[in-house]
Each structure stands twice: as structure tokens, then as C-alpha cells.
Amino acid sequence: MRLQQFSPPLRNELVQCLQEIGIKTDADLLLSGDHTTIFSRLPPELGISLLDFRRAVEEVAELASAVAMHGDKLLEMENRQHEDIFADDMLVGIPEVDALLGGFRPPRIVEVSGDKGSGKTALALQLALRHLSRIDDSSVLWVDSSGDFSPERVSAMLAQISGEYSESALERLQVSFASDIEAVHEVLETLRQSFAARSSTSYTASVTTRCIVIDAITSLLGAMLSATSSQGHASMTTFMRQLRAFADSFSLAIIVINASTKILPRNPDAVFETCRKPALGPSFTFMTDATLWLSRRPTEESEAVEESTMHVAEVLRSRISVCPAPGPPRCDT
Amino acid sequence: MSDRPLSTLSLAPNMLSALARAGYETVKDIQDSTPEQLSKDLNIPLPASQAVFSAAAGPSRALPMTQSAAAMMGTTKQYSTGCQPLDRLLGGGLKRGFILEINGPPGSGKEQIAASAVKSFVECNEQVLFVDMQNMVPPATIKRILMNGPRAETDGMDLVSYLSFHSTVEIVAFIRSLTAYLEANPSTALLVLNSLAFPFQPHTFTLKSRFAILDKLKQTLARTCASMGLTVIITSQLTTKMLEGNGQPGSAPPGSKSIMVPSFAHNNFPTGRTYRVIIVPQTRTTGVMRLLSAPTHVPNRAQPLREEPYQKVRGVIS
Numbered sequence: 180m181r182l183q184q185f186s187p188p189l190r191n192e193l194v195q196c197l198q199e200i201g202i203k204t205d206a207d208l209l210l211s212g213d214h215t216t217i218f219s220r221l222p223p224e225l226g227i228s229l230l231d232f233r234r235a236v237e238e239v240a241e242l243a244s245a246v247a248m249h250g251d252k253l254l255e256m257e258n259r260q261h262e263d264i265f266a267d268d269m270l271v272g273i274p275e276v277d278a279l280l281g282g283f284r285p286p287r288i289v290e291v292s293g294d295k296g297s298g299k300t301a302l303a304l305q306l307a308l309r310h311l312s313r314i315d316d317s318s319v320l321w322v323d324s325s326g327d328f329s330p331e332r333v334s335a336m337l338a339q340i341s342g343e344y345s346e347s348a349l350e351r352l353q354v355s356f357a358s359d360i361e362a363v364h365e366v367l368e369t370l371r372q373s374f375a376a377r378s379s380t381s382y383t384a385s386v387t388t389r390c391i392v393i394d395a396i397t398s399l400l401g402a403m404l405s406a407t408s409s410q411g412h413a414s415m416t417t418f419m420r421q422l423r424a425f426a427d428s429f430s431l432a433i434i435v436i437n438a439s440t441k442i443l444p445r446n447p448d449a450v451f452e453t454c455r456k457p458a459l460g461p462s463f464t465f466m467t468d469a470t471l472w473l474s475r476r477p478t479e480e481s482e483a484v485e486e487s488t489m490h491v492a493e494v495l496r497s498r499i500s501v502c503p504a505p506g507p508p509r510c511d512t
Numbered sequence: 513m514s515d516r517p518l519s520t521l522s523l524a525p526n527m528l529s530a531l532a533r534a535g536y537e538t539v540k541d542i543q544d545s546t547p548e549q550l551s552k553d554l555n556i557p558l559p560a561s562q563a564v565f566s567a568a569a570g571p572s573r574a575l576p577m578t579q580s581a582a583a584m585m586g587t588t589k590q591y592s593t594g595c596q597p598l599d600r601l602l603g604g605g606l607k608r609g610f611i612l613e614i615n616g617p618p619g620s621g622k623e624q625i626a627a628s629a630v631k632s633f634v635e636c637n638e639q640v641l642f643v644d645m646q647n648m649v650p651p652a653t654i655k656r657i658l659m660n661g662p663r664a665e666t667d668g669m670d671l672v673s674y675l676s677f678h679s680t681v682e683i684v685a686f687i688r689s690l691t692a693y694l695e696a697n698p699s700t701a702l703l704v705l706n707s708l709a710f711p712f713q714p715h716t717f718t719l720k721s722r723f724a725i726l727d728k729l730k731q732t733l734a735r736t737c738a739s740m741g742l743t744v745i746i747t748s749q750l751t752t753k754m755l756e757g758n759g760q761p762g763s764a765p766p767g768s769k770s771i772m773v774p775s776f777a778h779n780n781f782p783t784g785r786t787y788r789v790i791i792v793p794q795t796r797t798t799g800v801m802r803l804l805s806a807p808t809h810v811p812n813r814a815q816p817l818r819e820e821p822y823q824k825v826r827g828v829i830s
Contacts, residue, residue, distance in 0.1 A: 332807065
């Protein structure tokens with residue numbers, strides 16, 4: 180943060196002299212050296228004493244430090260937020276799957292990963308449509324990066340989900356096509372501006388976005404990752420942190436759909452499927468709150484039901500679920 | 513006043529590092545000052561600081577990025593392709609914003625279908641861009657088909673723009689400039705890519721460049737179909753694939769089989785908007801048209817087979 184931007188503002192002449200010797204931000208002032216060394220570099224005609232300068236540096240340190248919060252107050256705030264948002268509006272509809280993560284209540288970012296055809300888009304779509312059918316004044320933003328979004332498929336799925344507000348559900352499902360990460364930034368920026376405009380007017384009758392689904396973030400972020408430079412990884416981390424800040428400030432549930440890549444070498448003694456893993460590297464899972472891995476089980480002939488397939492969802496990593504017993508539960512669709 | 517971090521704007525890396533060193537982190541910090549002050553602060557020339565301000569000003573795309581799913585389904589007008597079995601497979605006709613890919617062996621009449629679809633668009637007074645990649649449909653053929661319709665004047669030809677390509681370079685240049693062309697001519701309602709498989713034969717592109725150029729085409733199509741409601745008809749030839757006696761792919765010892773398969777895969781076109789159809793001739797004049805995939809199909813699940821029989825009357829499919 181620049182020194183000019185502090186409020187209450189520092190002395191103007193002091194800030195000017197510091198700029199001239201190359202200290203422009205609070206980090207420069209606090210970290211580039213001991214305050215006596217910096218004081219010795221200031222011109223003598225400034226007329227400030229060492230004591231005053233030290234007090235100014237302490238003031239900057241206090242203003243620049245993070246705001247402290249008490250843990251009990253944080254817990255109280257979180258509980259109050261849970262009361263405001265009904266507990267069952269952001270669920271997939273299958274009790275075991277919802278129990279894996281404790282629902283998809285905002286604010287959280289969940290990564291859904293799996294091979295092709297494992298049901299990732301279907302899961303996110305079911306979550307979004309179920310939410311839209313039950314809650315009247317909420318909308319979902321679907322960011323499509325590969326052009327695979329099909330309104331016909333969506334309306335076929337909507338016909339099977341019964342809800343009070345199903346008729347207007349399709350109007351409240353907003354779809355954006357974004358082929359690269361800058362386009363996603365612009366879509367988020369438009370959303371941020373609409374939130375800001377809504378908060379400035381006081382009535383709340385209009386529709387608010389409560390959920391964002393990013394279909395196939397792999398093609399957006401994976402293009403930048405390379406083995407020789409870490410810049411792509413830095414852009415990926417920055418993007419996910421901004422997404423997190425977005426979710427926290429506007430209370431959104433964000434579902435990020437990720438593809439899968441091969442694992443080498445393979446461990447034949449492993450109990451679960453270990454030939455594929457989520458894409459975008461080992462650190463991507465730490466940028467989201469939880470990672471769900473979906474896979475499709477081949478059905479045996481005896482229990483093959485017409486037009487249905489069996490999928491399994493496992494939690495690979497989560498920091499939001501409270502699970503009483505270890506091991507992923509199985510579920511059917 | 514926005515909290516958007518400056519690193520998300522598309523600025524040059526040296527500009528971003530200069531801004532970071534001077535302590536500017538969010539768009540709000542920039543908007544509080546002026547270009548002259550910024551250029552003095554960062555020691556950069558004035559045009560560069562004005563560029564930073566214009567990048568921070570907001571989203572630059574003029575086309576709407578977001579639309580509701582209901583709006584995407586909203587178009588009910590269906591254009592006939594001129595071929596009734598195909599119209600039945602499509603559920604009545606081709607709607608705006610959708611892509612139809614027609615595969616078929618040589619002589620099955622797919623280019624004729626593309627040309628007759630042009631006629632139904634011209635009759636509704638819509639502009640068409642016809643791109644021919646193998647000289648199968650010269651402008652005279654299009655004119656003849658249009659003259660047969662109710663609009664016997666040649667005004668119909670004004671609505672059709674015709675392009676013909678022969679070399680790989682032209683194809684790549686076309687695909688890369690397609691977005692700019694469509695933005696300059698937003699009233700184009702139909703794009704016909706005739707004989708698309710011809711420039712993409714295995715010897716012309718390496719696997720990597722084929723993937724890259726087809727991906728670019730897919731992105732362009734997905735974006736323009738969504739934003740402009742562009743309809744696309746693609747005709748493509750089949751590729752021959754050799755199988756050894758036991759069905760494994762390989763080179764051709766005597767007695768082996770060869771089959772003809774569609775040249776493009778399911779995911780070469782945006783799957784949410786594409787109908788893929790193949791013409792399967794069974795006798796000289798009859799056969800079936802089979803639907804390979806449609807927007808309503810769920811991936812990786814067996815779909816019921818949809819076929820429509822057809823007959824060729826005087827060389828035209830009906």
C-alpha cells in the first residue's frame with residue numbers, strides 16, 4: 180500500500196522526502212532497513228526528529244497490520260450467516276453425497292474432478308437446477324469454457340427435478356462462454372459491478388447470484404502451466420485466491436469442474452482407483468475447500484437398470500467436512 | 513470503485529511489476545490518480561500510463577457475454593435443410609445458433625444438401641457465407657438452385673458471399689480471421705463450410721497443429737453461435753481406415769478390411785450445439801441417414817439409434 184494512501188494521512192513533506200530516497204510503500208518503509216538508517220538518509224532540512232520519525236514508523240506499522248478478530252466473535256458471525264441462508268437450498272439431493280461435505284453452503288469453493296463421462300457436469304447441473312427450483316430470487320452463473328453447455332439437456336434434467344419455481348429456473352441460469360482466463364476475469368468483473376450496484380440501492384427484490392459453476396477450468400488454467408517457468412502457476416494461484424475473495428465477500432458457492440490426468444507410476448496394491456488423478460498439478464487441491472473425485476462403476480449384468488449408470492464420489496481432500504468415520508461412503512445415482 | 517487486482521488486467525509484465533513496486537494493487541488505486549501523476553510516479557511515458565487507465569476502465573468486449581439458458585433456447589424458428597429425412601432427424605429443421613455436420617461417402621449428395629439449405633436461408637432474407645474447400649459447389653450451382661425457388665430474381669445472390677480455398681495457408685488464415693469477419697458482418701446468419709475434411713487430410717498438418725487449428729475453429733464457432741446466433745453447416749468426407757483381419761488397426765496385408773469413418777471426432781465441435789449426421793447409402797438410390805450425436809445426447813452413454821430412410825430422385829435426396 181502506498182504511503183500516500185494511509186488515513187489518517189502522514190505528514191506530506193515526510194512522504195515526499197521518503198519518495199525521493201526510494202521508499203514508496205509501507206513494505207519499503209518497514210522492511211528495507213532499520214528506521215535509524217532510513218532516518219540518516221533523509222535530508223536534514225526536513226526538520227523532523229528521530230523520535231517523531233520513529234513514532235511515524237510505528238503508526239504506519241499499526242495501520243498496515245492485519246485487523247485482529249476474536250475467535251468467539253468469528254464463530255458467532257458464522258452461525259448467524261448459517262441462519263440467514265437456509266440449510267437445505269444448496270444440496271445435490273442425494274443425502275449421502277451431501278453428507279460427504281456437509282452440503283454446498285456458501286461461501287465455499289469445491290472442486291469436482293473425474294474422468295470423462297464420470298458425471299461432473301451432471302452433478303453441478305443437478306445442484307444448480309435444484310437450487311434454482313426451490314429458491315425464488317437466486318440465480319446461478321455458469322461459465323462454459325468449451326461450448327459443451329446444451330440448453331436441451333438442461334431442460335430435460337429440469338423436467339425431472341420438481342420444485343416450486345421450476346418455470347423461471349432457466350431464466351435465472353446465466354451462461355457465459357469464456358475461452359480464456361481473461362474472459363473469466365471480465366465476467367467476474369461484470370458480476371462484481373452488478374453486486375456493487377445492488378448494494379448501493381437498498382431494496383432486495385431483485386435476483387442475486389448465489390452460485391457460480393466453472394465448467395472445465397482445466398483448459399483455462401492448464402494452458403499457462405509449463406515445466407520451465409513458474410509464471411503459469413503464479414497466475415493460477417492468483418486467480419484462485421481472487422475467486423476465494425469473491426466467494427467470501429459476496430457469499431457464493433463456487434463449483435470448479437476439473438479434468439483428470441494419468442498417474443505414473445501405478446501402484447497395483449492400492450485399494451481405490453489410482454491410475455488417474457485431478458489435473459492442474461498437486462497444489463490445485465489446496466486452493467479449493469474440498470476436492471471430490473467422481474468415477475463411473477461398470478454395472479454388472481444382473482443389476483443393470485435401464486438408462487442408469489452407477490457413479491462413485493470420493494472426497495480426496497477436504498477442510499470443511501466433519502466426518503465421523505474414515506473412508507469414503509458409496510452412493511448410487 | 514473496484515477492488516479488482518491490477519494483475520488481472522491484460523497489461524505487459526514490466527508495467528505490472530512497475531505498478532507493484534510503486535504500491536498500486538487494485539484498480540481503485542489507479543482510479544484515484546490521473547495519467548500524468550501515474551507517469552511521473554512510475555517514471556513511464558505518458559501514452560503507457562494512459563494505456564493502463566484505459567485497461568482499468570472496464571470490460572472492453574462489446575458483445576454481451578452472458579445470457580440466460582432460457583434465451584439460448586428461445587429461438588423457435590427452424591430453417592429447412594431442403595431434405596426431408598434430415599429435417600425429421602433434426603426435429604423439424606435447423607435452428608439459429610446450431611451446427612450441423614453432415615458426413616457421407618463420395619457421391620452421397622451432402623454438398624447438394626448444403627446448397628439447398630442456403631436456399632431456405634436466402635428465402636428468409638438472411639445473409640450467407642459459403643466457403644468451399646474442394647470446388648464441389650461453384651457459384652453457378654448456387655445460382656441455379658436459387659433460381660429454382662420462388663424468388664426467381666437474382667437478388668438472392670446478393671445475400672450469398674462466396675469464398676473458395678485451395679491451400680493450407682488460406683485455411684489457417686481464414687480460421688484465424690473468422691472472428692473479425694463475423695464481427696464486421698454481424699448479419700451473417702449461415703456459414704457453410706463445404707468439404708471441411710479436405711484441407712485436414714493427415715499429410716497436411718502435424719497432429720499438434722491439426723489439434724491447434726481445429727481447437728481455434730471450435731472456439732470461434734462456440735463463441736459466435738452463442739453471441740450472434742450464427743448457424744453453421746459443415747459437410748465433411750469420410751476417411752478410410754485400414755483394419756487387419758482380426759479388426760486391429762494396422763497396415764493392409766491381403767484380405768484385410770478397410771472401413772470409412774467420419775474425419776472429425778465428437779469433440780471437434782462444441783457438443784452442446786452440434787448435430788452430427790451420416791449418410792449411409794445402401795443401394796444406388798436408397799439408404800438411411802443416421803444421427804451420430806445431438807445436443808441432447810449425454811456423453812458416454814448408449815443412445816437409441818435414430819435413422820431416417822431416404823431416396824435419391826434424379827440425384828437429389830428426398
